[in-house]
Amino acid sequence: MKKTLAILMTFTLLFVLTACGSSSQSATGNKDNGNTQGGKKETVTLEFWTLSLQPTFTDYINGIIKDFESENEGIKIKWTDLPYDAMQSKLVAQIAGSKAPDVVNIWTTLLLGMAGKDALVDLKTTASAEQLAPYLESLTKSNMIGDGMYGIPWYVTPPISTYNTELIQKAGFDNPPSNYKEMLAMAKQMKENTGAFLYFPNEMAQVLYSNGIEILSADKKSAAFNTPEALELLTEIKKGVDEGWMPKTDWNSWDQMIKLYAQDKLALISLGAQTVTRIENEAPGSVSKTAVRAPLLGNAGIAQGALQSLAIPKASKHQEEAIRFATFVASDKYLLEFAKLAAIMPTTQTASADPFFTSDTETLSGQARAEAAKATAVSFDLGLGVEKESEVTSTINGMFESIMQANKDPQTVLNDVEAKVNELLK
Known part of the structure; x- marks a missing residue:
């Protein structure tokens, strides 16, 4: 779903991390080191990488750069916007050569994967509290x-x-469910009274995490999801699948949800x-006959939303200036624009509370925009921060097919998947 949303908004980042340590070499384009020679301070040039923002957002990004440079004498921004197909090869080559950009837009899973490789600056120790x-x-x-x-959180799709x-x-209800517990209690009656499904769950890893599992x-060295709470949740969902009031296929399929919604065969997205x-x-x-309200929350009081952020590679020789620029880009004024x-949706407290929404x-x-602004505060983006993140997540998500489609015992599947994840983490 993250990928679908990112394509819709023309934002995505395909990032393959290869060997990348805490090199102190200069980032690409940072040949000027900010030293003073002959009484004249050299210009610091920061590399800023984005993906497929041109031409739709060219004026917007150039406007931010112009404003930043006018307020920060001696710092220039070199903006590189890469097409989707070129991002992987170019970025991998640059990282391998210790020439990563100073500021790069990246999504959560890849960001945490890089951080786990000690390739990104820890902002808690380098940026100010302000x-x-x-x-x-x-x-x-x-x-x-x-x-x-x-x-630095840049934008989110709550x-x-x-x-x-x-x-x-x-179906006999005044309002749709507000959380998973209500959803499971209402789904059977919805199916019996209308013939429609109430809700299609997201991927298994998101379902577990949003419900406090x-x-x-x-320490990220072992699986933690094989719990009594997980067993209870999966057993209840499997019961719904077996009895026909929870969908057996197409979880997390946005296209299928829209199709069924149009046919009055799905009540809630x-x-x-x-x-x-x-x-x-x-x-x-x-x-x-469509209305909107707050998102369906897991029992942990959170809901999954795709987050994009601005990271500072350790290879940057101008980390202080890079942080200044990243927080400038992701500031109230420009987030609102x-x-x-x-x-x-904005990622700051002030911008997300702006009357515009x-x-x-x-x-x-307009009502949808207002609900999304409020939902920003309860959104999360699941990232595990481990080297084999995609394999771990894929293995966990595979529980859906095993339990719901292959009709395997939930506890047996939890045991098997736990062992597989622990093996991947070794």
Whole structure:
């Protein structure tokens, strides 16, 4: 789902980390070291890398750069915008040559993977408390390993609940569920009274984590999800699948959710505010019976939302200036401007509370934007921060097929997957 959302907003980052230590060599383009020669201070040039922002956001990014340079004499920004197909090979080559950019836009899983390789600056020890203070706590936690923080939250796509009011009423409810416990209690009645599913879950790892079940131990050396709470949750969901009131296939499939929603076969979608846009474009007949509210929360009181951040590679020779620029880009003013150009939400407390997000309460899209702004505070982006993160996550997500489709015993599957994850972590 992260990938789908990122494509929709033209933001994604494909990042393959190869051997990258804490090199102190200069980043690409940083030939000027800021020293003073002949009484004249040399210009510091920072490399800033983004992906596929041109031409849609060219003026926006250039405007930020112009403002920053005018307020920070002696610092120049070299912006490199790479096409999707070129990002992997170019970035890998630069990292291998200890020439990573000074500031790079990266998503959570890859950010934590880099941090685990000691390739990123720990902002908790290098940035000031004042620089880190504006950001929402739930989002900064997504960029942390232990006490270290390795990225400035840039923008987030928080989920909201988009639901069919007619189906909710037909099922005998006044409102849609607000959390997983309510969802599981209401799903059977929804199916019996309307023939529609109430909800499609996300991927298994997200389901577990949002319901307060840790994926890995604190030291990240072993699996932590094989718990009585996990067994109880998976057993209840499997019961729903076996009895037909929970979907057996297509979990986390946004396209399938939109299709079924348009056919009055799904009552609730808890994903980004772009869901409303898709319904308006792809299922216009459903708009009049669609409403929005806060996202469906797990029992931990959080919901998954895709986060993009700005990281500072250790290879940067101008870390102080890079942090200054990253926090400038991700500051209230420019985050708010960004939110007015794209379907994203700010990551700071002040910008996310701006009246812009609640100024339109008449239209469905305006209501969706307002709910998304509020949901920013309860959003998380699951990143494990381990070398084989994709393999670990894929293994955990594979429990869905084993339990729900292959009809295997949940405890047996939990045991087997725990052993596989522990082996990957060795």
